[in-house]
Amino acid sequence: MSVLVYTETENGVFKKAAFEVASYAKAVANTLGTTVTAVAFNANSTGDLAAYGADKVLNIKNDQLSDFNAKAYANAIKQAAQKEDAKVVIISSSADSKFLAGLLAIGLNAGYASNVVSAPESASPFTVKRTAFTNKAFSFTEINTDVKLIGLSKNAFGLVEASGAAAEEAFEPSVADSDFGVKTTSVDKATDKVTIADAEVVVSAGRGMKGPENWGMIEELADVLGAATACSKPVSDMGWRPHGEHVGQTGKPVASNLYIAIGISGAIQHLAGINSSKVKVVINNDAEAPFFKAADYGVVGDAFEIVPSLIEKLKQFKAQNA
Amino acid sequence: MKILVCISHVPDTTSKINFTDGDTKFDTNGVQFVINPNDEFGLTRAMWFKEKQGASVDVVNVGGAETEPTLRKALAIGADTAIRVNAEATDGAFVAKQLAKVAQDGGYDLIIAGRESIDYNGGMVPGMLAELIGANFVNTCIGLEVDGSNATATREIDGGKETSTTSLPLVVGGQKGLVEESDLRIPNMRGIMMARKKPLNVVEATDASADSSATKFEKPAPKGAVKLVDAGNLDELVNLLHTEAKVI
Ligand SMILES: Cc1cc2nc3c(=O)[nH]c(=O)nc-3n(C[C@H](O)[C@H](O)[C@H](O)COP(=O)(O)OP(=O)(O)OC[C@H]3O[C@@H](n4cnc5c(N)ncnc54)[C@H](O)[C@@H]3O)c2cc1C
Numbered sequence: 001m002s003v004l005v006y007t008e009t010e011n012g013v014f015k016k017a018a019f020e021v022a023s024y025a026k027a028v029a030n031t032l033g034t035t036v037t038a039v040a041f042n043a044n045s046t047g048d049l050a051a052y053g054a055d056k057v058l059n060i061k062n063d064q065l066s067d068f069n070a071k072a073y074a075n076a077i078k079q080a081a082q083k084e085d086a087k088v089v090i091i092s093s094s095a096d097s098k099f100l101a102g103l104l105a106i107g108l109n110a111g112y113a114s115n116v117v118s119a120p121e122s123a124s125p126f127t128v129k130r131t132a133f134t135n136k137a138f139s140f141t142e143i144n145t146d147v148k149l150i151g152l153s154k155n156a157f158g159l160v161e162a163s164g165a166a167a168e169e170a171f172e173p174s175v176a177d178s179d180f181g182v183k184t185t186s187v188d189k190a191t192d193k194v195t196i197a198d199a200e201v202v203v204s205a206g207r208g209m210k211g212p213e214n215w216g217m218i219e220e221l222a223d224v225l226g227a228a229t230a231c232s233k234p235v236s237d238m239g240w241r242p243h244g245e246h247v248g249q250t251g252k253p254v255a256s257n258l259y260i261a262i263g264i265s266g267a268i269q270h271l272a273g274i275n276s277s278k279v280k281v282v283i284n285n286d287a288e289a290p291f292f293k294a295a296d297y298g299v300v301g302d303a304f305e306i307v308p309s310l311i312e313k314l315k316q317f318k319a320q321n322a
Numbered sequence: 323m324k325i326l327v328c329i330s331h332v333p334d335t336t337s338k339i340n341f342t343d344g345d346t347k348f349d350t351n352g353v354q355f356v357i358n359p360n361d362e363f364g365l366t367r368a369m370w371f372k373e374k375q376g377a378s379v380d381v382v383n384v385g386g387a388e389t390e391p392t393l394r395k396a397l398a399i400g401a402d403t404a405i406r407v408n409a410e411a412t413d414g415a416f417v418a419k420q421l422a423k424v425a426q427d428g429g430y431d432l433i434i435a436g437r438e439s440i441d442y443n444g445g446m447v448p449g450m451l452a453e454l455i456g457a458n459f460v461n462t463c464i465g466l467e468v469d470g471s472n473a474t475a476t477r478e479i480d481g482g483k484e485t486s487t488t489s490l491p492l493v494v495g496g497q498k499g500l501v502e503e504s505d506l507r508i509p510n511m512r513g514i515m516m517a518r519k520k521p522l523n524v525v526e527a528t529d530a531s532a533d534s535s536a537t538k539f540e541k542p543a544p545k546g547a548v549k550l551v552d553a554g555n556l557d558e559l560v561n562l563l564h565t566e567a568k569v570i
Contacts, residue, residue, distance in 0.1 A: 070459065070461070071458075071459070094480055095461075095462055095478060095479045095480045096479070096480075098437075098445055098461065099449070099461040099477070100449070101445070101446060101449060102418070102446045102447070102448060102450040102451075102453060102459075103450075103459065105415070105446060105449070105450060105453075105533075106418075106449075106450050106453035106454055107453065110533070111413075111415060111534045112415070112444075112533070112534075113534060114443065114444055114446065115443055115445075129540075132441070132442050132443055132536070132539070133333075133339045133440070133441055133442075135542075136339040136541070136542075137339050137341070137539050137540065137541050137542070138540045138541075139442070139536040139538070139540075140537050140539070140540070141534050141535070142536075142537050143533060143534045144533065144534065144535070145534075181458040181488055182458050182459065182460060182475075182486045182487075182488040183486055183487050183488065184485070184486045185474075185486060186484070186485045187479070187482065187484045187485075188482050188484070188485075189479065189481050189483075190481060190482060193481065195481030197480035197481065198480065198481075200569075201570075225570065233503075237503045237504070243464070243499055244478065244481075244482065244483070249335055249440060250335075250360070250440075250497070250498055251498070258563065258567070258569040258570065268335065268336050269335045272335070275542070278567075278569070279563070279567045279569050281559070282548070292548050293545070293548070294545065296545075296549065296567065297548065297550075297563070297567070298548045298549070298550050298551070299552075299553050299559060300550065300553065301553030302553075309556055313557055313559075313560045314560060314570075317560045317570070
């Protein structure tokens with residue numbers, strides 16, 4: 001028996017989320033008095049995972065599985081879980097992990113809790129704390145199946161370093177043609193930009209920016225901070241920014257360390273989606289904007305003056321701290 | 323093409339969320355319920371298939387009688403028939419099993435669900451349903467075309483999008499992008515009148531177990547007051563973010 005964790009890679013390199021789920025898996029394994037087995041697809045090297053608690057890594061090397069395919073990956077992870085006799089299987093909240101979660105849950109007859117934010121409250125009954133009502137509440141959820149599947153919220157548990165060595169083991173799950181009923185034909189992804197999902201800092205702007213032509217300063221601010229850019233829903237609805245940048249209840253969720261909202265009023269649907277961010281800054285010329293009630297830091301004033309000036313201050317700060 | 327759209331009955335996005343019975347139950351008092359936004363995008367895409375490709379569109383909800391106004395709204399938007407599986411939607415796995423039975427009995431080609439419902443945010447029903455009935459599955463679907471028994475689906479991935487080819491039967495977990503916000507339809511008077519005459523069939527639940535239960539709820543701790551920084555003193559903001567918040 002062990003805890004199995006699916007550690008995602010991008011071009012053979014582990015994503016930060018992989019280290020977070022591994023750290024989490026270690027905490028669960030400690031509670032249950034067992035070890036952590038990580039499963040990865042075509043990882044270049046698995047050594048890094050040991051630093052976050054993995055005791056063993058099943059590195060699946062299979063050309064058929066070189067690109068993500070939800071059904072085929074779910075099937076392979078299922079076989080890894082069965083081989084390890086895992087009673088708890090842990091995945092991240094990435095788009096890919098959420099895609100395969102339901103398939104894997106049925107495959108393993110596992111009860112699934114998504115958006116889990118902390119180590120299990122109790123092992124028996126197995127109870128986890130998760131977000132519900134789009135971050136307006138938490139729910140304590142009891143999973144009563146023999147095998148449990150946990151989806152960890154991004155940036156909720158953090159990275160916990162451990163010492164040890166992870167033994168890499170080759171693992172060859174069987175792959176069936178029927179796994180490939182959905183075939184990817186094209187991927188359209190900006191490779192030079194940090195994604196909202198992975199970003200530590202997100203710079204988000206709303207209707208207060210008046211028009212798409214004014215986004216230069218938003219992008220520059222994001223650039224200085226190494227941040228992803230995001231926007232409010234009307235901004236994407238009006239086509240000022242791509243849909244992929246829409247964050248909030250009906251858009252992408254944000255759980256970054258720092259979220260900077262510029263010219264965004266702070267409607268309840270917007271806040272619901274970004275509330276898991278650790279520190280929120282608002283820049284708005286209306287001191288009564290609801291966002292000020294949700295933010296940690298605020299500046300009342302005109303974004304068109306504040307943002308360029310903030311960019312300068314941050315550049316100076318970076319120069320001093322480089 | 324026979325389409326089934328899964329409709330979750332959820333609190334309106336502006337609802338205040340409260341709990342009763344010692345924080346064990348969601349307090350529905352004064353809460354307005356609506357079609358789950360993700361499902362509404364899917365329903366609207368289904369209407370497009372109905373109008374352009376002659377598809378039939380049924381809608382289904384697993385829930386008590388209180389969800390019927392939500393199903394009637396879906397009928398008013400243009401669905402042909404509504405099905406309500408008469409059971410409390412205890413968890414995602416239970417709902418998926420009920421929907422699987424409806425999907426199989428009805429022989430649907432395309433099943434459109436939402437990537438998640440905005441109440442419990444489980445995000446599991448579409449994938450579970452697909453796996454239970456052995457259909458192809460695409461999640462976070464933002465584009466869908468069907469040609470005969472072949473389909474092309476685009477999904478949102480972290481940092482971009484990905485297009486796939488697949489075939490029916492197909493389940494998608496939909497969201498905004500399947501249609502645009504401006505394509506959403508507000509039922510008109512005629513639609514509402516017609517919806518009253520359309521069939522809303524109540525079927526009994528199949529015997530299925532739930533895998534999990536929400537035993538208690540908690541609201542986030544109230545936030546401290548915002549720290550305001552003067553617009554003329556942004557050094558202070560940079561300093562606070564560095565030394566106090568430690569995020570830069
Ligand atoms: C079902 C449903 C789902 C929704 N889901 C989402 C969602 O997922 N995400 C989302 O964002 N919204 C969502 N909304 C929309 C939401 O209700 C708000 O309408 C939206 O968030 C407002 O966007 P905004 O803050 O950019 O615009 P506004 O509300 O117009 O706010 C603009 C702000 O900019 C400020 N401003 C103007 N000029 C300046 C300036 N020069 N300098 C500084 N500040 C300035 C104004 O004071 C104002 O506060 C949803 C709505 C519904 C009904």
